[in-house]
Amino acid sequence: MLALKNYDLIIIGAGPIGLACGIEAQKNGLSYIIIEKGVLVNSIYNFPEQMTFFSTSNLLEIGEVPFISHTDKPTRKEALEYYRRVQESWKLNIKLYTEVVAMNHSDDGYTIETDKGDAFTKAVIVCTGFYDTPRELGVPGEELPKVKHFYDSPHPYVGQKLVVVGAANSACDVALETYYKGAEVTMVIRDSEIYPKTKYWIKPNIENRIKEGAIKAYFNATVTEIKNESVVLQTPEGSKEIENDFVLAMIGYKPDYSLFEKLGLPIADDIHKTPIHEPKSLETPLKNVYVAGVINAGLQTSKLFIENTREHAPIILKNLMEKL
Numbered sequence: 001m002l003a004l005k006n007y008d009l010i011i012i013g014a015g016p017i018g019l020a021c022g023i024e025a026q027k028n029g030l031s032y033i034i035i036e037k038g039v040l041v042n043s044i045y046n047f048p049e050q051m052t053f054f055s056t057s058n059l060l061e062i063g064e065v066p067f068i069s070h071t072d073k074p075t076r077k078e079a080l081e082y083y084r085r086v087q088e089s090w091k092l093n094i095k096l097y098t099e100v101v102a103m104n105h106s107d108d109g110y111t112i113e114t115d116k117g118d119a120f121t122k123a124v125i126v127c128t129g130f131y132d133t134p135r136e137l138g139v140p141g142e143e144l145p146k147v148k149h150f151y152d153s154p155h156p157y158v159g160q161k162l163v164v165v166g167a168a169n170s171a172c173d174v175a176l177e178t179y180y181k182g183a184e185v186t187m188v189i190r191d192s193e194i195y196p197k198t199k200y201w202i203k204p205n206i207e208n209r210i211k212e213g214a215i216k217a218y219f220n221a222t223v224t225e226i227k228n229e230s231v232v233l234q235t236p237e238g239s240k241e242i243e244n245d246f247v248l249a250m251i252g253y254k255p256d257y258s259l260f261e262k263l264g265l266p267i268a269d270d271i272h273k274t275p276i277h278e279p280k281s282l283e284t285p286l287k288n289v290y291v292a293g294v295i296n297a298g299l300q301t302s303k304l305f306i307e308n309t310r311e312h313a314p315i316i317l318k319n320l321m322e323k324l
Contacts, residue, residue, distance in 0.1 A: 007031045008324065010112050010121040012263075013128040014094050015041050016062055016083060016306045017293035020313035021125050022092045023063040028321050034092060035114060037099040041083045043131035044076060049153050050177070051076040054199075059307035065089050103263040105286070123288035123320055126263065126275075127312075130255045130294055130301055137165065137249050141226030147247045154181035160245040163188060163231050165223055168195040171250035172206040178248075179215055186242065187217040188233060223247070255295045265291070267298075274298030281319040282312055288323065290316045 007030075011021045014036035025032040039045050053060065057067040057074045065086045069078045087094065095116075102113040109122045134149035136142060151170070157178045164175045167189040179185045187210070194203055194210075209215040218235050225232040231244040255275075260267060266276045266285055275291045275298065277283060282290045292312035297303040 005119055007033055007119060007121040009123045009125065009320070010035060010110075010119060011125045011127065012100050012112075012259075013126065013293070014096065015043055015127060015129050015293065016060065017127045017129075017309055017312060018125075019083060019086055019090075019092060020062040020310055021127060021292060021316065022094070023086075023090050024313040024317040026090060026092070028317055030317075030324075032093060033119065034094040035098050035100055035112070036094060036096050038132070039096060040087060040094065041080065043129045044079050044083070046131060046150055047076045048151050048173070049076065053079065055305065055307050057082075062086060062310055062313075063090055100259065101262060105264070110289070122324065123290070124263075124286075125290045125292055125316055126260075126265065126295065127292040128256055128259060128295060130253045133254050133256045134249070135252045135254055137223055137226075137251070139223055139225055142249075144226055144228065146228070146245065147226060147249060149249050151248055151250065154178045154183065157181070157183040157246055160184070161243055162186070163223070163242075163244050163247045164250060165247065166250040166252070167191060167193070167198075168250075168252070169198055169202065170252075171248075172198055172202050174248055174250055175215055176202065176206055176209065179209065185215045186244075187215060188221050188223055188231075189217060189219050190222055192219050253301060254299055263289075265289070272298040272300050274300075280315075282316050283319065288320065290320070292316060 009025050009030050009032040011018050011034040014034045018034050022034045052073045052075050056072055057069040061067045063086050067082045099115045104111045109120055110124055112119050151174050154177045158181055160183055162178055162183040163186050164171050165188045175185050175187050194207055210217045218233055221233050221235040223231055224234050226247055230241050233240045268274045268276055276285055277291050284291055293309045294304040
């Protein structure tokens with residue numbers, strides 16, 4: 001159970017930025033707890049097994065803990081090990097496998113309700129990332145077990161007819177890796193080409209595999225229905241139904257807006273749907289409630305990353321300490 005206790009600060013989300021906020025709270029002598037619905041750095045844990053970061057290891061460092069990797073770009077496995085070392089080095093106060101279900105405001109602070117008990121706090125930082133919440137296709141059959149929004153390993157798809165939806169980095173990575181491991185891969189791409197900003201070492205590879213016919217691709221096409229043994233597509237030539245074993249919908253992710261609603265966080269009424277916050281202090285219209293990390297960009301999920309949001313932690317704690 002979560003201790004029925006008063007804290008100076010509750011941090012929601014134990015990703016890299018949540019850990020950085022915990023470190024800053026500890027430096028400033030605040031009582032705090034980090035609440036996480038899943039595992040430590042849950043988003044990174046859900047990355048594909050062989051994923052490599054775009055960033056160099058020094059740009060992922062927090063809390064003055066050195067991040068040493070075997071190559072210039074660290075792997076998922078190395079990142080998990082690194083953030084475990086960060087937690088151990090700072091002895092951070094973290095409660096894992098605990099889901100926040102509501103936040104109630106009172107004159108002197110907030111009561112955070114979780115599925116394992118409640119706690120009271122003077123201030124809150126929300127830094128829940130976006131990788132936990134996939135964008136959905138919104139078509140009949142998406143609830144079938146054959147449909148996956150997260151990719152882990154190519155092994156389950158050996159010898160299977162696989163539809164990969166999307167045309168950016170994740171989709172191209174998945175299409176190539178599963179093809180090389182023996183899947184029969186078909187890509188369904190909404191636009192007329194592979195996403196132009198796809199990683200420079202992947203884009204020509206996927207384009208050449210499509211050109212030679214090794215990977216089938218339908219451009220200007222969408223999935224309209226998913227059935228047990230097939231997928232229905234809308235293509236420029238009309239409706240087409242193809243045999244299929246699995247669908248990997250690699251069409252991106254978004255912040256958990258259902259959680260924001262439970263917390264009462266106001267969201268901008270525009271196409272980006274960013275949590276409303278003061279740019280300099282990162283404070284929301286709710287007194288002493290802050291947003292940190294990639295969620296600050298809303299649906300612009302390619303705008304913010306670990307390396308350019310690490311500074312959110314000291315910014316928030318500086319502002320909070322001035323008020324407390």
